[in-house]
Amino acid sequence: MSTATSSQAPSSPAPSSPAPSSPAMQLGRDALTQAYRRMVTIRAFEERLHEEIKTGEIAGFTHLYCGQEAAAVGVCEHLDNADMIVSTHRGHGHCIAKGCDVQGMMLEIYGRRDGLCKGRAGSMHIADVSIGMLGANGIVGAGAPQAVGAAIAAKLDGKGKVAIAFSGDGACNQGTTFEALNMAVVLKVPAIFVFENNHYSEHTGPAYATATATDIAGRAEAFGMKVWRANGSDFFSTYDAMADLLDYVRAGNGPAAIELDTERFYGHFEGDPQRYRGPGELDRLWETRDCLKAFRARVTEAGLLDAATLDTIESDVAALIDTATKTARAAPPPDPSEVADDVYVSY
Amino acid sequence: MSTATSSQAPSSPAPSSPAPSSPAMQLGRDALTQAYRRMVTIRAFEERLHEEIKTGEIAGFTHLYCGQEAAAVGVCEHLDNADMIVSTHRGHGHCIAKGCDVQGMMLEIYGRRDGLCKGRAGSMHIADVSIGMLGANGIVGAGAPQAVGAAIAAKLDGKGKVAIAFSGDGACNQGTTFEALNMAVVLKVPAIFVFENNHYSEHTGPAYATATATDIAGRAEAFGMKVWRANGSDFFSTYDAMADLLDYVRAGNGPAAIELDTERFYGHFEGDPQRYRGPGELDRLWETRDCLKAFRARVTEAGLLDAATLDTIESDVAALIDTATKTARAAPPPDPSEVADDVYVSY
């Protein structure tokens, strides 16, 4: 149904073998190292949060991105600070992939004074507009129209920049998402809709809540938009499809959409009993759809990076996250007297 | 693209020649007479309003349905009072086709005490829930979700009844419409979405505002819904497609959608200068897409009804509308002291 050849059918769980001309496989050592570092950073960040939350120190709702790292990184490795993204309630991965300061994020999630958003945002609203991260969002579907607006700006700036809206499979049932898809086509702006289909909308399967569960991209297509599909649990599949998609969009052909088939490895939010999962489901997912494992296998087999390099990245990142966490735990809280600051620029 | 054979491509303006097994052509004399009477009633009602409004007696915004009579009647002739419809800001035709009292409607549009809605609704909100007319609506796109709810009720009642949402080509850009399409499929309820594509959304052409202007039905299809297409300016084409569609929906197969290609013969609202129309456009439409002319030609040629019968219907209706209008003009206004009545059943 796609008007573009998809490097991977969304339903198949196995990592795809990249096209011979795979742009990802052409990446240099540094680029591959950075991609792996980013994915490992997301993984380590989330798994540490999973532990920290058990201590009761972290307040509010936290939605872990763990399992979907290849999606965020496979998309964002194509971007620079002038490209913009809008994220979701499950935004840590998008933030890290776009380059948000990990220490600032950890401080924010801990609700500290020096957090990226001064402790007002928490996990669900992290933003750093200065690097094109226009915000995680607690309202499902709210980001897509904002990406259209950012894309209007990008088009007027005329520098070939793009605006990307990350959405989940559940978000693609929200009216705002459809309005955004249609308006992006009408205004022919460089907006890109990335649908991360992780097969769950909270505790509900898309087979139930999404009339066309197996083909979310088809909905975008019905608005006359060119769409791609890829394996969101595989960096190479996602990166390659995005390379093709971005050539199309940056060339001024208007918006595009991509459906990324992926999995979340933890609950919808921390504390979720996950009774909706089948027996052995999580073990199977960790076994067959772990993007880090897939990446390691791919680059070592192809002789692009050696195991030692990857191990070093992992230990470096582990140290980084450990420091960030300890710093956050020890950091001072916000000053209650500032509760009503920054509501307006001037009032 | 349709999964059902469409008796008429939406783009072609000419009335379609009915399929040999045309259910409409099988209709008896009484049924045909009633269908024509209803279409003529809408036409006469609207053209009289067009004149009355010039006198300044009628307040507010009035959107005339004239030109689309075959759509409303081709759909509603299949319904009884237990089937439900929700309408739009351009609702007079749907009301009359569903059986609303014409005198009560005229009184309402004149803002009189004894109007169908006591003068509180005016042209844009006429309703008679007792006969399954759940209301015209001033908010574009608001009706579709309500039809899903009415369809939930119809499904629970288990009597094979349906709920129909009339929408325009412009309304199919509103998020609520998409949410309703998806939810109807998910809940598998007997909701029917009738898209009357009259090629204008206020002063804008669908080629501009609707990314897939030439194929609105395709949007419903993307939600996994079975769709039909027909000529909404031809009673026979619409009636036949709806017969097929209703067999499908009443059988419990879930929702369906139909795109009706039609034309509005007056402005978006009374007072609209219509400068967006092309030279001679209106003359051409009256010439080629007048559903009354088409009906008359069809039934007389086929010898189903004779010209005299049709003439009598027209003069009967003319008299009816004239009385309704004169009565409305002379009728008493609402009592201002009742301005805050009926807000609640009990408070």
Added chain:
Amino acid sequence: MAIMNIREAIVSTLHAEMARDEKIIVLGEDIVGGMGTEGGPEAIGGIWGTTGGLYEKFGGGRVMDTPISESAIIGAAAGAALAGYRPVAELMFADFVGVSLDQLWNQMAKFRYMFGGKTKCPAVVRLIYGAGMNAGPQHSQSVYAMLTSMPGLKVVMPTTPADAKGLLCEALRGDDPVMFFEHKALYGTKGEVPDGDHVQPFGIARMVREGGDATIVTCGRMVNFSEKAADKLAADGIGVDIIDLRTTSPLDEDAILDSVESTGRLIVVDESPPRCSLASDIVGIVAKKAFSSLKAPPEMVTAPHAPIPFARELERAWVPSPKGIEDAVRRTLAWR
């Protein structure tokens, strides 16, 4: 009389009422939980635990899990209500009125009036609201003032398990659209609940305690905070009347005016920013109708004019505090 918390009172009342009236249907996001998964229906049973077992007992025809489409959820409730049913729609967070307001405000609230008083729209919308869980700026708001301002809607806010049952029964048996607010921080509140039929008519406030020195008018979680403040004041021999409004539309003006006429001092406590709030609404009514009874400026204890921040220290600073209420009472009493 059984002892249960508000969550239990709501779920048991929904069970009982759905058994009583087959026209009652329930819809919302993840209210069943597990649809379309290996775990299957009821794997979770509702985010808030207020709809558990309904699907199993009454089936998917009457208990509908929906896509993430709040406008369609509320719109479907409006349509089903016009068609003769009694839908109970859940807005998982009251903040989601942002994506469904039209169907509440321009549709179900107006149908009866707009259609000439010839129809009714008996829909109940359950809105989970309020701060206290560090859910942040978009998941903690108290939107009752906005909905109270809208003619055609009734607005209800139980603070005890007994009222949760009584007010929900009244909502499900009445014929008008009801906005039923459930404070997420009060779900665990325990109390006695009358067995069998228990209907609490709207528009009748609950006199939480009578003290005579000043009148505290409040609702929701602020009732508890006001009691905390009252305990402190009692230690100094200061007695306050505490009025739990129960419903803000209709409003029990008499209860408010009677108390203020005897105390002459009014403190309104409202878990929301100050502008065009319930706090100013009550003060406006009292200033107009009990002007000469007022012995001191009415106090409004509200949150600041700011969004609700995430961090514990900030959220605590945002929400009106027992101390803030206590200080306000002392201010009114000290006023000369």
Added chain:
Amino acid sequence: MAIMNIREAIVSTLHAEMARDEKIIVLGEDIVGGMGTEGGPEAIGGIWGTTGGLYEKFGGGRVMDTPISESAIIGAAAGAALAGYRPVAELMFADFVGVSLDQLWNQMAKFRYMFGGKTKCPAVVRLIYGAGMNAGPQHSQSVYAMLTSMPGLKVVMPTTPADAKGLLCEALRGDDPVMFFEHKALYGTKGEVPDGDHVQPFGIARMVREGGDATIVTCGRMVNFSEKAADKLAADGIGVDIIDLRTTSPLDEDAILDSVESTGRLIVVDESPPRCSLASDIVGIVAKKAFSSLKAPPEMVTAPHAPIPFARELERAWVPSPKGIEDAVRRTLAWR
């Protein structure tokens, strides 16, 4: 000084400001009119005539006609503002906040605060509001109270052509989201408009007239109605202060309090239902901050707690009337 009406003041200001600042962009439904038709762009030029010529002068890149998708319109404005532009989005009828509230309330209003004060969202939303055209229950509402209650938004409503220019310029040069209300019954109001640069800062009320016997606080079309009432009262030697708020957020409390402190009598006139309204908001502030100055119960002249009916006789009964205002003033003065 040129004489023009409010409609002309708005369209000329948009032209001038867009020429001054290329970051200003405009979007909305049929604001160009004729897109995708044989008549072509500008065939109509906006339903309200407030955007005429913009497309021709500044092109489709900066002047965008949109589909009927209010959430996407406001959301796009929010996104473009974060991305460094100054979008001016039109809601053809203010009632359509019902289908776009989330992007106003939970998004653009909260960005700056929620994101740690490190960003700004300079979006201007033009809302055409108010009764008087028999547009019925869904096309006549004054939704300013709802938006005034929301921290992060500024709420503005000009009543003269000069203020239309001055306030719009301030909105387009400021860095916060502004809800710019245009009353459909005031578009034809004529008056002098300063040539060249004219910026009217927010939070400064306009003293329409000073009379000294009582204080009328109002905004929008009710300013005119209050003047009509004042003329009648003047004939009986009664002089009133009339305060046109100009902006309800920020609010010029000083202007209100100063006047009430000298008159001791307050009448708030508000074109909306009474509950949680701007009327009660003002009364609440005055009762709290000018308690001892008040010589009589504050009067709130509002619409009834009912939707806005269509028929002329009913709409006229719904909207506050000059007579109603006059009576309220006489009541406060007669009060002993």
